[in-house]
Amino acid sequence: MQAVKQLGQYLGPYKFFTLIAPLLMVLEVTMDLIQPTIMQHMIDTGIANGDNRYVLNMFVWMLGSAVLGLIGGVGCSYYSSKAAIHFASDIRQALYEKMMTYSAKERDAFTTGKLITILTSDVESIQRAFMMTLRIFVRGPLLFIGAVIIVFVTARELFSILLIIVPLLVIAMYFFTKYSGVLYRRVQEAIDAVNTKLQENLAGIRVVKAFRRETQQVAQFGELNEALTKRFITAEQIVGVLVPFTMFVVNLGIVAALWLGAIKVDAGTLQVGVILAFINYLTIILNGLMSSSMVLMQIARALPSGERIVDVLNKEIAVKEAEHALTDPIKGAIDFDQVSYRYYETAEDVLKKISFSVKPGQTVGIIGKTGSGKSTLVKLLPRLFDPSGGEIRIDGKPLKSYSLATLREHIGFTSQKALLFSGPIEKNIRLGKDDATAEDLQQALEASCASEFVERLDKGLAHELSQGATNLSGGQKQRLALSRAFIRKPAILVLDDTTSALDSASEQQVQRAIATYYQDTTTFIVASKIASIQQADVILVLEDGDIVGQGTHQQLLQSNAHYQAIYASQQKAGEQG
Numbered sequence: 001m002q003a004v005k006q007l008g009q010y011l012g013p014y015k016f017f018t019l020i021a022p023l024l025m026v027l028e029v030t031m032d033l034i035q036p037t038i039m040q041h042m043i044d045t046g047i048a049n050g051d052n053r054y055v056l057n058m059f060v061w062m063l064g065s066a067v068l069g070l071i072g073g074v075g076c077s078y079y080s081s082k083a084a085i086h087f088a089s090d091i092r093q094a095l096y097e098k099m100m101t102y103s104a105k106e107r108d109a110f111t112t113g114k115l116i117t118i119l120t121s122d123v124e125s126i127q128r129a130f131m132m133t134l135r136i137f138v139r140g141p142l143l144f145i146g147a148v149i150i151v152f153v154t155a156r157e158l159f160s161i162l163l164i165i166v167p168l169l170v171i172a173m174y175f176f177t178k179y180s181g182v183l184y185r186r187v188q189e190a191i192d193a194v195n196t197k198l199q200e201n202l203a204g205i206r207v208v209k210a211f212r213r214e215t216q217q218v219a220q221f222g223e224l225n226e227a228l229t230k231r232f233i234t235a236e237q238i239v240g241v242l243v244p245f246t247m248f249v250v251n252l253g254i255v256a257a258l259w260l261g262a263i264k265v266d267a268g269t270l271q272v273g274v275i276l277a278f279i280n281y282l283t284i285i286l287n288g289l290m291s292s293s294m295v296l297m298q299i300a301r302a303l304p305s306g307e308r309i310v311d312v313l314n315k316e317i318a319v320k321e322a323e324h325a326l327t328d329p330i331k332g333a334i335d336f337d338q339v340s341y342r343y344y345e346t347a348e349d350v351l352k353k354i355s356f357s358v359k360p361g362q363t364v365g366i367i368g369k370t371g372s373g374k375s376t377l378v379k380l381l382p383r384l385f386d387p388s389g390g391e392i393r394i395d396g397k398p399l400k401s402y403s404l405a406t407l408r409e410h411i412g413f414t415s416q417k418a419l420l421f422s423g424p425i426e427k428n429i430r431l432g433k434d435d436a437t438a439e440d441l442q443q444a445l446e447a448s449c450a451s452e453f454v455e456r457l458d459k460g461l462a463h464e465l466s467q468g469a470t471n472l473s474g475g476q477k478q479r480l481a482l483s484r485a486f487i488r489k490p491a492i493l494v495l496d497d498t499t500s501a502l503d504s505a506s507e508q509q510v511q512r513a514i515a516t517y518y519q520d521t522t523t524f525i526v527a528s529k530i531a532s533i534q535q536a537d538v539i540l541v542l543e544d545g546d547i548v549g550q551g552t553h554q555q556l557l558q559s560n561a562h563y564q565a566i567y568a569s570q571q572k573a574g575e576q577g
């Protein structure tokens with residue numbers, strides 16, 4: 001119910017549509033309800049007495065009520081669609097905006113597949129439930145109550161039949177509706193699993209092909225698809241059983257009406273028109289109950305979807321904006337003070353009380369074995385996540401006191417995996433800085449050694465990248481990712497193993513460009529080769545989350561056993577190579 005209340009806020013701008021749609025439905029239902037009574041009068045008073053004028057009169061009434069009913073029905077459909085579609089669209093937008101604030105931690109907690117299901121299928125489910133509520137929820141109970149009252153007033157002789165049939169129908173529909181909600185929650189969970197698998201396999205299609213795992217992946221997908229199919233069938237079968245069951249009960253009612261009616265007509269206590277009107281009203285009662293239960297079923301399915309949506313919207317973000325956040329320009333002095341980090345509460349620290357200081361414009365090289373914590377350390381700078389212990393300061397002020405926008409504007413970050421978006425190359429680079437000048441763009445391209453290959457492309461900067469930039473080589477992608485970071489002219493530049501995909505000549509050229517164009521930038525270079533960081537002002541040697549060496553290349557080479565070991569192994573590999 002909390003979910004309904006929260007999502008109800010998104011109805012604000014569509015209050016008018018939400019009110020007018022059920023009102024128009026009331027008009028349609030009223031017209032539907034009076035038609036069998038008009039027909040009854042037409043038969044029992046007009047036709048039975050051969051009064052043609054009366055019959056014509058009733059015909060005009062019938063036509064008028066049908067037209068009014070039509071206006072009500074069409075108007076209700078129009079406004080309910082408008083309200084439900086806009087309502088769902090606003091929720092989708094809010095979900096997307098919230099997801100954009102997620103760090104990897106929140107995204108991992110949900111999984112990408114589940115987030116996609118929530119943004120698509122769950123939103124659609126509440127859109128459908130809301131539209132049906134506006135269209136039918138008023139109609140169902142109104143038809144039902146109206147028809148019961150009219151039967152009580154005009155066909156009391158047959159009312160006892162309703163006293164048996166209606167409770168049977170209501171009890172059956174209550175159980176079907178309740179069970180349907182449980183079954184549909186299971187369907188949504190199965191859709192999550194299918195989407196997660198699909199997303200993972202499409203993203204990793206090259207690996208699947210390279211290792212010839214298509215058959216296994218298809219089989220695994222088949223199992224998940226089969227589970228979804230089974231759950232769907234079970235959920236849908238509920239409706240399949242409900243309809244024939246209710247029809248059977250109503251047909252029993254019609255048989256009872258004909259039998260009881262015939263006896264009473266024979267005895268001269270009932271007119272034929274009353275029996276026909278009763279059967280009509282019985283159908284209307286069934287219609288009313290069926291449509292109410294369909295809406296209730298849809299609502300029962302939408303409630304778990306609503307809860308899932310609200311979970312995403314209310315997810316607390318680990319990385320929070322400070323209350324009076326600083327927007328001061330950043331120079332680039334950085335202090336790590338006893339900084340620790342663990343990915344999960346229960347996991348071990350992957351960074352252990354790390355301390356070091358860097359002056360603005362210095363270059364820091366970070367080297368160490370795989371898994372030693374190098375990437376984790378640099379990801380703390382743009383606050384992709386916050387330390388579990390200790391403090392990071394920039395220009396003497398806590399990192400957390402800066403506004404996230406200011407902080408990230410001053411940091412150029414390139415990750416191990418160059419992530420580019422579909423669209424022209426220029427647009428990708430300008431993601432770093434929308435309003436960069438043409439000269440800035442050119443300088444960034446040259447600094448990252450990207451200009452030569454971009455110039456060779458037919459359309460140059462307008463060259464369209466495919467999804468995931470699969471139409472570029474690894475090195476080309478990495479160069480463009482570097483250009484995107486360079487164009488910012490950031491105060492802090494982070495190259496997380498970025499230059500590994502470049503040949504050594506290009507790598508040296510990038511290093512020279514940093515030294516020339518970005519002298520005032522504090523640069524972090526994470527690398528696996530000593531050659532990539534040899535010129536750094538300070539090199540940190542990491543091992544199992546600890547700093548086991550700190551100094552310049554020469555200092556470490558003379559006095560640090562860990563660095564000496566890395567150097568020796570790389571020299572050896574170089575000689576063998």
Ligand SMILES: Nc1ncnc2c1ncn2[C@@H]1O[C@H](COP(=O)(O)OP(=O)(O)OP(=O)(O)O)[C@@H](O)[C@H]1O
Nearest residue numbers: 104343350368369370371372373374375376377416
């Ligand atoms: N998202 C994550 N969730 C849980 N553990 C993680 C996550 N990312 C990294 N780790 C763990 O944290 C430790 C440090 O990882 P990190 O990526 O910082 O190492 P690295 O030194 O950059 O390694 P490499 O040189 O291979 O890139 C590793 O043990 C790794 O398994």
